[in-house]
Amino acid sequence: MRAMKPTRNLMLVLCPTLVLGFLYYSSGRLHLQVWGQKSQVDADNSVFVGHVAVYDKQGFLLKLDVKLPLELQYKYGNLSKGECRPGYSEAKMTSIYPKFARPAPMFLDPNFKRLSKIGSFSPPFGIKTQEKIIDIILAETKNYGLGPELDSLSCKRCIIVGNGGILSNKSLGSKIDEYDVVVRLNEAPVSGFEKDVGSKTTMRITYPEGAIQKIERYEKSSLFVISAFKPPDIKWFRQMVFKERLRGTEGFWKSVARSVPREPEHMRILNPFFIQEAAFRFIGLPHNNGLMGRGNIPTLGTVAITMALHNCDEVAVAGFGYDMSTPHAPLHYYEKLRMSAIKESWTHNIAKEKEFLRKLVMAGVIHDLTNGI
The missing domain is CATH 3.90.1480.20 (Glycosyl transferase family 29)
Structure with missing residues (x-):
């Protein structure tokens, strides 16, 4: 059991290092911005890694959602139909x-x-x-x-x-x-x-x-x-x-x-x-x-x-x-x-x-x- 201890310690050091290296490499290529947790790949190839929003190299969100945030939905939802929506x-x-x-x-x-x-x-x-x-x-x-x-x-x-x-x-x-x-x-x-x-x-x-x-x-x-x-x-x-x-x-x-x-x-x-x-x-x-x-x-x-x-x-x-x-x-x-x-x-x-x-x-x-x- 004592012989395995150095190996286990080595793994404890290596694993976080590899994970951090992967995240650093991915963030550079995919422009990640964290806002939660959980992973998924959508049908339109937009990627969310742990609810991490992925942007293209120009800075645009890959998952283009037509929905506004709730506070803005409320703001514009109260306007009359056809009325100009400020901002x-x-x-x-x-x-x-x-x-x-x-x-x-x-x-x-x-x-x-x-x-x-x-x-x-x-x-x-x-x-x-x-x-x-x-x-x-x-x-x-x-x-x-x-x-x-x-x-x-x-x-x-x-x-x-x-x-x-x-x-x-x-x-x-x-x-x-x-x-x-x-x-x-x-x-x-x-x-x-x-x-x-x-x-x-x-x-x-x-x-x-x-x-x-x-x-x-x-x-x-x-x-x-x-x-x-x-x-x-x-x-x-x-x-x-x-x-x-x-x-x-x-x-x-x-x-x-x-x-x-x-x-x-x-x-x-x-x-x-x-x-x-x-x-x-x-x-x-x-x-x-x-x-x-x-x-x-x-x-x-x-x-x-x-x-x-x-x-x-x-x-x-x-x-x-x-x-x-x-x-x-x-x-x-x-x-x-x-x-x-x-x-x-x-x-x-x-x-x-x-x-x-x-x-x-x-x-x-x-x-x-x-x-x-």
Whole structure:
């Protein structure tokens, strides 16, 4: 019996060491967060080790539960049907992505240099090297929000309207117009398509190559918002704000608008933090030392959704999603291009982006009116 004692002591030391080593290795690979005990593997491959919530490498919960915690169920359960739910998207987002922090201004204002997260990066992920020209632009626009009426709302319902052909013949126009903030992208037209896409436009987010070129196609009133992906975009925007003759078109991959029929007070610069966060934190695109590179730029639609998550209480989308299994389906709702026209993008990673958006839909963070994601 005495001969066995050293062996038993050795086992008492080795077993806890092996267990701790396994847990350390697993936590590094699976991102574990303890909240109880008991082990199980669910049908959707989400793992709970001793009621340990498992997150993917981006920090999203693998088991996407659409249910809110009981206290939030009670909070929102007492609201009337259809009433705006304050903080709803934030609550849902935080439940699947605990690292989410809501405060992030929609547009740049004169205090933009205080935003440390964008100060270290050049466009598209920040404002480095562009500070002086941004100061000049903001001094001219003088306005940095959505406008007094919308800024004063205690609860905002926002919808991002994509340009997908999936919007055709859905008759969602009146539903889209019910939202407080309607965001449209690039040159997607409204006139003639109101039945499917609505007639209301709060803001149109674009970049030089995507901006409407025919002045008569602009809405009578909306905010013109630049999302700058490269330094020439800021230079172009300055000329649009000051109504200057367009000089120098180097650095653009196709023709750009030569004028924008908006007064400076109706023009904004989108906070580039949303491009940075969507790319590196939400989707997990290559960092490339903070420079634009192959497959590390999110699409404008995902950037707009990221913006809405930080600034809206409820977020919906419509017109998102490309179904490559239907090559003859319309690519956009406003033209005859077919799905087969999509080529592999040098700048975007559509597959990884769709994976991120699907997480948001599955968890109820955003509502997809056209069920394309």
